[in-house]
């Protein structure tokens with residue numbers, strides 16, 4: 001990555017952040033502000049939280065509303081867009097695929113049309129390990145076949161394909177960051193992982209450990225993994241946020257169109273994460289075992305070498321204990337009142 005300082009005019013120009021009131025988007029807005037950028041959020045607050053976006057300019061807007069999005073884009077003339085807004089649950093996408101295609105695919109079509117109308121041709125985008133499907137081997141490199149096994153993963157792959165086509169046709173500069181499992185929190189910030197319903201493992205472990213839910217529901221104990229539970233690569237949200245700032249700098253320099261994995265490169269089974277949490281929290285995690293959720297691959301572990309080379313990035317949180325500890329510190333400050341926006 002180039003270390004050329006960015007000009008004052010680029011730093012003052014807004015960076016439009018869709019989904020910036022959500023978990024990863026809000027953490028990234030803080031990292032952008034810290035790096036001297038001016039994030040401006042577009043979020044319909046369907047899943048995000050106004051208080052996460054509070055320090056920044058927020059436009060409450062559905063990205064599928066192309067006329068309004070286009071009007072805002074023309075008005076703001078951002079230097080680039082970072083696109084987080086999406087429906088994000090694998091299991092939700094199995095139950096309601098049309099909603100996922102509408103928000104993720106149609107929403108990205110609206111966004112691209114609004115960007116092109118305003119001549120904004122720089123995009124960093126949240127993709128996912130779900131684009132790979134059930135891997136043939138782990139760790140997974142970017143050149144691994146992409147055969148998603150659920151509608152969510154298919155929407156993310158389609159979004160990447162749209163961007164590649166837009167590079168060929170309109171010279172769009174883009175980077176898709178394929179995150180593995182985002183986790184953890186920056187305890188100094190108000191924003192953290194808070195989804196309703198929550199389907200992610202670590203926040204549900206914390207809820208069960210604190211007694212906010214009766215027990216953790218552990219889905220799938222017969223996967224072809226050493227202990228039968230699904231193996232995932234957990235990457236800290238602050239490390240993701242840092243990677244976005246670096247990817248933004250690269251797209252601003254221009255000449256890019258590529259997908260990069262973001263993960264630590266270590267896999268932990270659900271049982272290993274529960275054991276680590278019991279150790280870090282110093283208390284047991286009540287759990288009930290449930291059948292496997294459809295659309296869940298047994299093991300997803302990243303080879304993030306390419307992101308390290310291209311972005312000059314490396315994760316700072318490299319142990320599962322430190323990731324869980326940061327999430328716990330943040331969670332302990334939260335009351336259990338999802339409507340507390």
Ligand SMILES: NC(=O)c1ccc[n+]([C@@H]2O[C@H](COP(=O)([O-])OP(=O)(O)OC[C@H]3O[C@@H](n4cnc5c(N)ncnc54)[C@H](O)[C@@H]3O)[C@@H](O)[C@H]2O)c1
Nearest residue numbers: 019021022023024043044046047048062063085086126182
């Ligand atoms: N959390 C993970 O482990 C993970 C892993 C891989 C990829 N991702 C991707 O990262 C991105 C952010 O994930 P997150 O965990 O922060 O999710 P999140 O639900 O916390 O954030 C998504 C945000 O998008 C907003 N949004 C949804 N639909 C919208 C619409 N139509 N118009 C405007 N805003 C809308 C929501 O209100 C929310 O604030 C998503 O694109 C997700 O697919 C997440």
